[in-house]
Amino acid sequence: SAAEKGGYDYFMLKEIAEQPKAVADTLLGRIDAEGSLTLDEVRIPASVLREADKVVIVACGTAFHAGLIAKYAIEHWTRMPCEVELASEFRYRDPILDRRTLVIAISQSGETMDTLMALRHAREQGAKVLAICNTNGSTIPRESDAVLYTHAGPEVAVASTKAFLTQLVACYLVALYLGQRRGTKWGDEIRAVIRDLSRISCEVERVLETMEPVRALARSLKDKRTVLFLGRHVGYPVALEGALKLKELAYMHAEGFAAGELKHGPIALIEEDLPVVVVVPSPRGRSVLHDKIVSNIQEIRARGARTIVIAEEGDDAVVPYADHLIRIPATPTLLQPLVATVPLQVFACELATARGNEVDQPRNLAKSVTVE
Ligand code: G6P
Secondary structure, three states: OOOOOOOOOHHHHHHHHHHHHHHHHHHHHOEEEOOEEEOOOOOOHHHHHHHHHHEEEEEEEHHHHHHHHHHHHHHHHHHEEEEEEEEEHHHHOOOOOOEEEEEEEEEEOOOOOHHHHHHHHHHHOOEEEEEEEEEOHHHHHHOOOEEOOOOOOOOOOOOOHHHHHHHHHHHHHHHHHHHHHHHOOOOOHHHHHHHHHHHHHHHHHHHHHHHHHHHHHHOOOOOOEEEEEEEOOOOHHHHHHHHHHHHHHHEEEEEEEHHHHHOOOOOHHHHHHHHHHOOOOOOOOOOOHHHHHHHHHHHHHOOOEEEEEEEOOOOOHHHHOOOOEEOOOOOOOHHHHHHHHHHHHHHHHHHHHHHOOOOOOOOOOOOOOOOO
């Protein structure tokens, strides 16, 4: 009913709007008065976390994209190797797992059969499994050794939005916690990241306030057949997520590419007026990546692409090459997906509406897939 949707036309719009609160709620109670991390709820013995030699993340769909981003944070903050794999592929390739492997299963519903089968397989091999889940008491956390709940609240729309942002927050917390336990990250550094994370909720709010031009742009593209998405570093999984949202909701052909791969194939797809969304890394952090992606934007524009550029406020280098510029607040590089994904959600939702599609219940999809 309209009341359940809180005055929004669709659950998806309501859930997009709830993201600042969802992100804040997922941090709540996990940071103590001094601003340090308290994840004692993760009941995995300190010795297990110290002795683990590898992290393996398994998930499906949007949760898999959260896992791809988590890899950057885990490897950077813990110096442990981290693999990310689609849950549906995982057990069929005889993965190398033992008592020193920490498996992280990410699932909004906690009922996805592919993810459940992957975690069962991991536990049979002696690995410890930590679930990151949004649904209390669901099967995946019940069958895991430990759980960190995301506090996004119930997500009704099939296409995941607020659950994704909170999965990212939970992954960052786990990465810092592992770093803390293993001694690769110390109090002050952890406090600094936590401070940045605490600010993100307001930054997401600011992004939401500036979405009208993104909606207008989406409507103007309603008769296009294809949209491409490019990103680098953590912007690459963001590009994949932007493309997935467009497939799910607008039923359009959409693909996400690592911008560095462009020259190895995808650039052949560029033609006159093809919309290409580019997620630009911060010019402050890894400025090399920033400069490389700016040349990618030049290259595709020279071949006629219509460039839709998502870039940090104050990043002037992109201005001459952006047909459409979507600004996001400056954040530390690793945290940028929390703000960069939001315009892509709004874009896909508006395109779906413009094309007359059912936003909350896209054709052929289910909110949670409980068959393999
Ligand atoms: C389905 C949904 C996706 C979701 C995926 C994983 O395919 O349509 O939106 O990302 O399942 O779901 P989970 O509940 O495990 O996060």
